[in-house]
Amino acid sequence: PKPILDKFGISVYEIERGGDVTYHGPGQITGYPIIDLRNYKKDVHWYLRQLEEVIITVLAEYNIIGKRVKDYTGVWVENEKIAAIGVAVKKWVTYHGFAFNVNPDLSHFKLINPCGITDKEVTSLEKIISCNISIEEVEDKIISAFKEVFSVNIT
Template sequence: MRSLSRPCWLYSPGLVPYDVAWQWQRSLVADRRQHPDHHDVLLLLQHPPVYTLGQGASMEFVKAELQQQGVPLVRIERGGEVTYHCPGQLVGYPILNLQHHTPDLHWYLRQLEEVIIQAIAPLGLEGHRIEGLTGVWVEGRKVAAIGIKVSRWITMHGFALNICPDLHGFQHIVPCGITDRPVGSLAEWLPDIQYSLVEQQVKQAFSQIFHVELWPTDTLPLLPVPLPPA
C-alpha cells in the first residue's frame, strides 16, 4: 500500500448555495488545467434544497408537481439523471487530477463507492453495490448517489450521502431514473446518528482510499469562471 503522501486540501464550509459551490468547482478545475501539479481538493458541504439534472438527463423523471415547489432545478455538466440535495445530506466534490492517481473513470467511480462503504461500516451498516448501477445501497435502499464530470482527467461533482435529510423532496422526482429501488438515509437505521461523526468517517475513508493526506483550509484560491446557462 502506498503511503498517504499526496496532499489534498479539505474545505468544509457548511451550508452553501448550489450555484456558489458549482462556481468553486469550475474555478478549481480551470486552475488545475493550467497548473496540473496543484494539490487536489475535497469540498465537503451541504446544500439548501435544490434539484440537479445531469447533462443528458431526461425531464421524464421530473414529476409535474415539482413546478409548484419553488425549489431550483439546475442542469449541470455531470453524468446521470435527476437528483435532490438538501440539508442533512453530506455532499462531496473531489477535484482530483486522476493522472496522479489512476486515469480510469470506472476505477474512480468504484473508489467513490468504496469511500461510502468504508465510512458507514463502523456504524454497523453494510453498504453494497448493485451491478450495472452507480451508488451505494443499504438493505436495498439507496443511501448515496454519485455523478461525476471528468475533463483532461480532472474531476468535478461527486457524491451525496443521505445521513439525516428530509427525504420528502425525492417524492417529486424519479431519483437517478431508477424506478424500482427506493432512496434511504442512514437515520432510518440509526435515528440518533450524528452528522459530524459520519463526516469525519468519510474524511478518513477518502484519505485511505485515495492515498492522500487531507489538509484542512479556511480559504480556497478561486479563479473568476463564468457559469454556463442553466
C-alpha cells in the same frame, strides 16, 4: 415536474455530469472532490468505484453493510440507495461527486425519479440506525475514509 418542486422551494439546475436527476438538500453530505486522475488511474470507472468505497467504509463504521448493485452507480443498503454518485471529468480532472443521505427529508425523493431509477427506494443513515446523527460526525468519518481509500493527506 418543476412546478411541484417550486412549490416545495426546491430549485432545479441543469448541469453536465454522469447520472440522471438527483436531489441535494439539508441532511445530505455532498462531496465534490477535484482530483487529477493522472496521479492515480486514468479510468473513470475506477474513480466511481473508489467513491463508492469511501461510503461503504463509512457505513461499516456504523455496522451497516453497504454494497454496489450491478448496473447502477452509487451505494446501497439492502435494496435502497443511500448514496448517489455523478461525476464529470475534463482532461482527467474530476468534478461533481457524491451525495450521502445522513438525515434528509426522504419525501423529497418521491418528487423525482432519483438517478432515473423507478423501481427502488432511497434511504438514509438515520432511518437505518433509528436515531439522530450529526452531519459533523459523519463528515469526519468521510474525511477519514477518503484519506484511506485515496491514500491522501487532507488537512
